[in-house]
Amino acid sequence: NPSEYPVSAPIPKIGGRLQTSGEAQYTGDIPVPFGTLHAAFVLSTQSNADIASVDTSNAMAIPGVISWVSATDIPGTNVTAQSLPIFADKSVTYYGQPIGLIIATDEESARLAAKNVNVTYTNIKTGIYTIQDAIATSSFWPNPPSPVSLGDVDQGLKDSDIVINDTFSLGGQYHLHLETHSCLAIPGEDNEIVLKAATQDTTSMQSFVANALGISLNKVTVDVKRCGGGYGGKLSNSMAIGTASAVAAKKLGLPIRTVIDIDTNMLMFGRRPEYYIEYSVGLKAGQLHAFKVKAYINAGQASADTYGTAQVFVAMVGTVYNIPNFLASVELCKTNVAANTSVRGPGWTPANFVTEHIVEHAASVLGEPVADVKLRNFFTKGQTTPDGTKLVYWNMDTIFNQLRTTSDYDNRLTEINQYNAQNKWTKRGISIVPVRFGVGWAGAHYNSVVCIYGDGSVIVTHGGVEIGQGIDTKVAQSAAYGLGIPIDLITVERHSSLSAPNVSGTGGSITSALCSKATLDATSTLNTRLAPVKSLLGPTATWKQIVAKALASGISLQATGTVAPGPGPNSPLWTYQSYCCGVQEVFVDILTGEHQLLRTDILFDAGISLNPAVDIGQIEGAFTMGLGLSLTEEINYESNGMPYQHNTWEYKPLTAYDITLDFRVALLKDAPNPVGILSSKCVGEPPLALGSAPVFAMQQAIASYRSTSNKDVKNYFMNFPATPANTWTSTQVNPVELTF
Numbered sequence: 001n002p003s004e005y006p007v008s009a010p011i012p013k014i015g016g017r018l019q020t021s022g023e024a025q026y027t028g029d030i031p032v033p034f035g036t037l038h039a040a041f042v043l044s045t046q047s048n049a050d051i052a053s054v055d056t057s058n059a060m061a062i063p064g065v066i067s068w069v070s071a072t073d074i075p076g077t078n079v080t081a082q083s084l085p086i087f088a089d090k091s092v093t094y095y096g097q098p099i100g101l102i103i104a105t106d107e108e109s110a111r112l113a114a115k116n117v118n119v120t121y122t123n124i125k126t127g128i129y130t131i132q133d134a135i136a137t138s139s140f141w142p143n144p145p146s147p148v149s150l151g152d153v154d155q156g157l158k159d160s161d162i163v164i165n166d167t168f169s170l171g172g173q174y175h176l177h178l179e180t181h182s183c184l185a186i187p188g189e190d191n192e193i194v195l196k197a198a199t200q201d202t203t204s205m206q207s208f209v210a211n212a213l214g215i216s217l218n219k220v221t222v223d224v225k226r227c228g229g230g231y232g233g234k235l236s237n238s239m240a241i242g243t244a245s246a247v248a249a250k251k252l253g254l255p256i257r258t259v260i261d262i263d264t265n266m267l268m269f270g271r272r273p274e275y276y277i278e279y280s281v282g283l284k285a286g287q288l289h290a291f292k293v294k295a296y297i298n299a300g301q302a303s304a305d306t307y308g309t310a311q312v313f314v315a316m317v318g319t320v321y322n323i324p325n326f327l328a329s330v331e332l333c334k335t336n337v338a339a340n341t342s343v344r345g346p347g348w349t350p351a352n353f354v355t356e357h358i359v360e361h362a363a364s365v366l367g368e369p370v371a372d373v374k375l376r377n378f379f380t381k382g383q384t385t386p387d388g389t390k391l392v393y394w395n396m397d398t399i400f401n402q403l404r405t406t407s408d409y410d411n412r413l414t415e416i417n418q419y420n421a422q423n424k425w426t427k428r429g430i431s432i433v434p435v436r437f438g439v440g441w442a443g444a445h446y447n448s449v450v451c452i453y454g455d456g457s458v459i460v461t462h463g464g465v466e467i468g469q470g471i472d473t474k475v476a477q478s479a480a481y482g483l484g485i486p487i488d489l490i491t492v493e494r495h496s497s498l499s500a501p502n503v504s505g506t507g508g509s510i511t512s513a514l515c516s517k518a519t520l521d522a523t524s525t526l527n528t529r530l531a532p533v534k535s536l537l538g539p540t541a542t543w544k545q546i547v548a549k550a551l552a553s554g555i556s557l558q559a560t561g562t563v564a565p566g567p568g569p570n571s572p573l574w575t576y577q578s579y580c581c582g583v584q585e586v587f588v589d590i591l592t593g594e595h596q597l598l599r600t601d602i603l604f605d606a607g608i609s610l611n612p613a614v615d616i617g618q619i620e621g622a623f624t625m626g627l628g629l630s631l632t633e634e635i636n637y638e639s640n641g642m643p644y645q646h647n648t649w650e651y652k653p654l655t656a657y658d659i660t661l662d663f664r665v666a667l668l669k670d671a672p673n674p675v676g677i678l679s680s681k682c683v684g685e686p687p688l689a690l691g692s693a694p695v696f697a698m699q700q701a702i703a704s705y706r707s708t709s710n711k712d713v714k715n716y717f718m719n720f721p722a723t724p725a726n727t728w729t730s731t732q733v734n735p736v737e738l739t740f
Contacts, residue, residue, distance in 0.1 A: 626691015
């Protein structure tokens with residue numbers, strides 16, 4: 001919208017040049033004060049045992065090693081996020097649990113010494129690691145989220161013409177942010193401490209550190225310029241680094257720098273939990289008539305974060321489909337793995353993956369084109385979802401039909417069927433996947449402080465954290481738009497608990513928009529103060545002249561904007577709904593299970609985008625992360641509970657060669673969001689759910705092969721992730737067929 005420029009203009013991301021050139025400073029790059037010591041964690045090597053002793057003598061003999069820090073050194077409470085201990089004291093409950101810190105004069109010595117700490121265990125018990133282990137032993141956290149229901153699902157299943165009963169598994173996913181967890185804790189005078197931390201939540205870190213040290217909140221300052229990726233991994237997980245570093249700094253009275261390696265990062269922290277789904281779906285006259293889902297979610301050694309994820313799952317499963325009889329319930333599995341937590345699109349992404357899997361299954365049983373089955377089962381405008389959301393703003397059918405046309409879906413499907421008929425060992429497939437994503441603002445709290453300097457330049461600090469999503473860019477655009485000045489005059493400074501106290505953590509795809517709104521409110525206050533000056537000087541006055549006159553007149557040129565939204569107008573949970581759709585074409589080698597993504601088409605409703613360049617980048621990035629979840633990123637456990645994949649030698653995120661060859665992303669035009677900030681919508685997380693599309697296309701391709709070899713096609717589906725090994729196994733190629 002040119003009338004709102006620089007808002008809605010495709011401005012390159014602020015800091016992008018610094019990041020790509022390597023000049024951007026992250027927490028681990030901060031020059032350290034004189035006397036700074038370095039910390040390395042000692043982690044448990046058992047998952048369910050008592051600690052008999054901790055022998056640090058070999059470690060302390062290594063040159064440069066200064067101290068051992070453990071639970072006995074904590075002056076306050078030994079508690080970090082999700083009610084877990086900062087350091088395990090008497091027992092350990094998962095492999096990789098922190099037991100203490102080695103402190104040394106350099107990072108290399110600290111890490112070497114940490115490996116030389118000898119921890120002995122007694123009462124070693126077999127752990128519970130998987131969902132199947134938890135089900136077999138009835139190991140569940142009490143009081144899971146309440147089910148979400150509509151109609152009478154059991155009667156609906158009885159009344160259905162066709163009933164499908166089956167299961168589905170969805171694997172977990174590490175955050176795998178390029179910047180590992182890091183913190184620089186600097187003790188000061190009068191019990192003060194400053195933490196420069198890679199965190200998405202300075203407010204929580206301030207609170208946990210204050211409790212650990214037994215001091216008040218005003219003695220703790222937490223700040224962060226940027227994070228090298230977050231995806232939710234630097235919300236509750238980052239508290240362990242901050243509290244441990246602060247305890248060490250308090251004990252020694254010196255700055256402590258903690259930068260962990262990737263193995264420690266992946267062993268010590270939780271991730272996106274695994275899901276196991278039991279489902280029943282009833283079809284009546286070709287329509288979805290009943291839908292019953294029970295999800296088992298691997299929460300790990302704490303349930304607080306997974307509880308929130310599960311709440312979202314039961315509210316969002318069913319997504320875009322109007323099903324009159326509905327029941328979604330969940331169990332949180334208590335296992336001896338690191339406490340799982342939020343990862344980009346927590347709850348929403350699994351809900352979409354599961355729903356699309358079930359609808360694909362239903363279409364296969366019906367023997368009808370899957371696109372037609374999906375479209376005819378959509379909600380219509382004004383209908384109400386099982387979680388009580390009235391779909392006043394609904395355009396999913398428009399997006400679906402438009403993308404079906406612009407992607408040439410139907411003609412390509414015909415061509416693919418012809419190709420498959422002529423080729424036995426290589427196959428192609430195509431899928432179309434719709435996504436609904438509820439966006440909730442209620443309970444969030446963010447601020448923005450805008451300061452105008454004497455030369456007319458402006459500095460903004462806000463309540464969000466730049467984690468790569470472009471929040472600083474959108475805030476700068478909003479400040480420039482609000483004040484009516486060039487964006488070159490705007491600088492966005494580092495986030496700090498000093499300037500942004502008591503704010504919510506950055507996440508949920510809402511922070512960019514709400515901090516932009518807070519910035520606009522602050523500029524509105526400044527404009528009100530400047531109005532008499534502008535009137536006095538007349539329309540020819542320059543910005544610098546207006547600022548100079550305001551200062552001479554004693555007018556304050558600093559203002560704060562605050563947002564704390566209440567519930568949305570049409571839902572008990574969501575402020576508005578985000579919609580998008582994707583079409584994916586794939587190539588599959590039946591003999592190896594390898595695949596190639598040939599073409600991706602995405603149509604996304606961003607409302608009136610605050611920044612199309614940033615938003616399209618976010619769409620591409622989120623979709624690609626979803627591909628990792630559905631295709632390559634697999635997690636298994638050794639017999640002692642150690643994750644088999646704890647570095648990128650075994651854990652397989654996507655590489656450049658895995659990304660689609662032909663990537664087409666478009667934003668829906670003329671679709672202002674009536675309740676969005678400047679008519680915009682969020683973009684950070686919804687596209688991730690489109691990452692399921694390749695698996696459904698691969699299933700179609702493999703089903704073509706299976707149909708020629710007398711194997712079941714209607715009930716053939718793959719669990720996620722569809723790795724090459726899992727894909728090849730699912731083909732069930734018979735060696736007898738391999739003849740020349």
